[in-house]
Amino acid sequence: MHDHDLDLVAAYAEGSASSAEAERAREWIASCEVCSQEFNYQELALASLGDVEPVVLSDIERALLHRRVRDSIASDELANVPEPRPAPKSGRWLKVLTGSAAAVLVLVVGFGVVIPSFTGSDGAADFAAVTADTIAEAAQAPSSAALTANDDTSMAADAAGIDEMAISPPVQALGDLTLEDLTAMAAPIEMFDATDATVTAFEEAPRDAPLPADRMAYNSAIEEPLTCRDEGLTLLDGDVLWLGIATLDGQIIELYRSEPMLLALEAGTCTIVFPTE
Amino acid sequence: MTASRADEDSLLVAQFLDGSLQAFNELMAAHEDRVFGICLRIMRDREAALDAAQETFLTVYRKAGKFTGESAFSTWLFRVATNTCYDQLRKIKRRSAGPLPDATDPADPQSDMAFLAVELRPDLQRALATLAPEFHKAIVLADMEGLPLQQVAEVLGVPVGTIKSRVFRARRQLAEALRNQTTDSERRNGDNDA
Structure with missing residues (x-):
C-alpha cells in the first residue's frame, strides 16, 4: 500500500508547500512511481486550468440580466402593493410637481427621458391618466412597435396593475422617494428640451418611421446610434431600454424605460412617453 | 477579494x-x-x-x-x-x-458549440464533466474563479482542509480524464492508420 501523502505532492506542485514539505515531496517524486505520477497529474491539471480565461458577460447578456432582474423586481413590487399609499405620501410627490405647475418638467434621467406635462394642481392626475392610458394602449397591442421588448411578460405585469395605478400612480409608484431622491440617484440630470404637449393617447407608428432630425442628433450625441427600427431593447450605456416608437396626434413619439426610473418606479408607471417635435 | x-x-x-x-x-x-x-x-x-x-x-x-x-x-x-x-x-x-450535466453528460467531442458555450477547450470541458459535483464545485470556485480556499470553504460550508483535499483530488481526476482522452484519441488514430 502506498503510504506517501499525495496531498503534499499536490501542494508541492502548486507551490504551496513549505520548504521542509517541498524537500520531502521531491524525495518521494524521485523515488516513488505513484508520487511521480501524482506530480505529473497535478502539473497537467494546473497547466490546463491556467489557460482558462475569466468569464465576462457580453454587453447583450449584461443588458438582459439587468432587464430581467429589474422586471422581476418590478413584478414583485407590483404584487406586493395591494392598496394605494395613504394621502400624506401622495402629497409629497404632488408638492414637488406642483412647484413647477404651468411649466413643463423635462428631465433627462441618465439617458432616460421623462416628460410629464403639468398645467396646474391637477397635473399629477393628468399624468397618471396619461401614463395609464399609454400603458393600456400598449397592453392592448402587445405586438406593436410600442412594445418591442424581448420579454413582454413585464409589460403584461404592467398592464395588470393599470387599474390600481390609474388612481394615483406616480405617487404610489414613487413611494418615499422625492424628486430630489430621484435626482440624486440618476445623476447626471440635465435639462434637455421642453414641450407643452399633453400626451393623451398614442397609436402605433410604422416600424420604419424616421425620427425627426433633432431627435436623431440627440440620440447620436448620447451614445451609439439609436434607430427606431431596432427590435427589443436598445441599450444606451446600460441605462435605457428603448422600447419602440409610436405616433401621437401625427407626431412620432418614443417610449423609454430608464434604469433609474425602473428602479424607482413600479411597473406601470415607468413607460415614459416622449413627444418629439 | x-x-x-x-x-x-x-x-x-x-x-x-x-x-x-x-x-x-x-x-x-x-x-x-x-x-x-x-x-x-x-x-x-x-x-x-x-x-x-x-x-x-x-x-x-x-x-x-x-x-x-x-x-x-x-x-x-x-x-x-x-x-x-x-x-x-x-x-x-x-x-x-x-443525468446531471456536470457529472455524466459530457459534451459532444466533435461539437464546436460546446466549446463556444463555455469558452473552454473542448477536452478540458469534457474532462470537467467527468468530475463529481463536490469536486466540480471546488475546482470551479478555487481554480477557475480564483477564490481563496478559505472563501471556497465558506461558500461550500466545509472545512478548508476538506476543500484543499477536494481541489487536489479534482485536479488529479481532471488530469486522468485529459490523459484518457489523449490515449483514446491516439488509439483511434492508430486504428485509422492500420
Missing part, C-alpha cells in the same frame, strides 16, 4: 436594507461577472447561466435581510449562486429524467 471591496459591500448591503435600490444596483454591478462566471462553469450553457445569475440576484434582493454579515457578502452571494445552479440542474434533471 480586497478588504475595501468587502467593506464597500457591507456598506451597500446596509444601504439596500434601508431601502436603497441604487445600492442593490451597485452590488449587482460589482459582482455580476463573477456570479455569471460561476454559473457558467456549473451550468455549461450561457443562457442557463444567465437564468441562474438572474435567480441569484433576485434571491439576494428578496432575502438580503437573512444575510447575517458573519461572512463577506460575496461569500454569501457565491453560495446563493452555487446553490441556485445546482437547484436548476436538479430541475433540469427532473424534467428530462436524464
